[in-house]
């Protein structure tokens with residue numbers, strides 16, 4: 494089985510750099526999808542309260558028989574649950590669905606800066622950490638000023654910031670605003686929801702290195718140091734996406750893919766969402 498690289502986070506914990514994301518995986522598909530991924534060798538699963546599939550993730554994990562300490566499970570606190578006391582309460586609900594005693598990583602899903610106080614939410618995440626319900630805590634969709642604010646007001650730095658990043662959307666300001674604090678970047682929609690696979694430049698690199706466009710894009714993420722978890726419900730693609738640890742892109746290939754950035758944000762803007 495391929496060896497997935499790990500990254501040491503700023504809290505000292507080691508996260509598998511590669512996993513599977515399960516946004517938009519339906520109730521019918523979630524157990525077979527996670528089971529297939531675990532069979533292939535994935536050990537990192539990215540879900541959220543909002544994906545409404547935590548029960549299926551828990552069912553697949555329980556059925557796998559894989560030891561808890563070999564798995565990395567991330568879930569996220571829903572928007573609209575941003576009071577400090579919500580974090581522990583909502584995480585307990587997620588843990589029951591996941592059939593787990595703790596998650597490896599708990600994230601504030603969106604800052605929702607216009608409808609709540611994300612600094613108080615962040616204090617609630619610290620409560621989850623202190624109670625042992627989450628081993629690491631982080632944020633998602635935080636812009637540089639959101640990150641600066643929670644760090645300066647609480648003194649606690651998130652382990653990761655999960656943000657939209659793919660070849661046609663470098664999201665460089667948010668990447669730089671995270672890395673300057675030692676916050677690792679998790680790249681969501683790493684394939685641009687599939688749209689970046691059509692790029693002729695990526696197709697050319699794929700043909701030359703004997704890999705698929707998806708594998709080339711995922712390799713670009715890995716070599717840029719991003720933590721990445723493509724979603725697929727298609728068994729052959731779940732296998733294909735995992736075959737990315739046996740080749741390297743050159744510096745020129747990386748630069749050519751970097752040059753595809755055209756500000757193509759596919760999801761909501763964190764400054765105005767929620």
Ligand SMILES: NC(=O)C1=CN([C@@H]2O[C@H](COP(=O)(O)OP(=O)(O)OC[C@H]3O[C@@H](n4cnc5c(N)ncnc54)[C@H](OP(=O)(O)O)[C@@H]3O)[C@@H](O)[C@H]2O)C=CC1
Pocket residue numbers: 513514515516517539540602633634655656680681682683684685686687690707708722723724725726727730733734760
């Ligand atoms: N924090 C946040 O706000 C967000 C977090 N995320 C996280 O990031 C994860 C990944 O992002 P996501 O938005 O799902 O999108 P991705 O960029 O991972 O793209 C998923 C799409 O690509 C297709 N696909 C996957 N692999 C291949 C392949 N090898 N060849 C061709 N097509 C392929 C899938 O099809 P099919 O399934 O039919 O095979 C699906 O349509 C999410 O599942 C979630 O965990 C995502 C969005 C926001």
Ligand SMILES: O=C(O)C(=O)[C@@H](O)[C@H](O)C(=O)CO
Pocket residue numbers: 516541602759760761
């Ligand atoms: O998938 C997630 O984690 C999300 O937050 C998305 O549902 C997001 O709201 C979105 O629309 C991304 O395109």
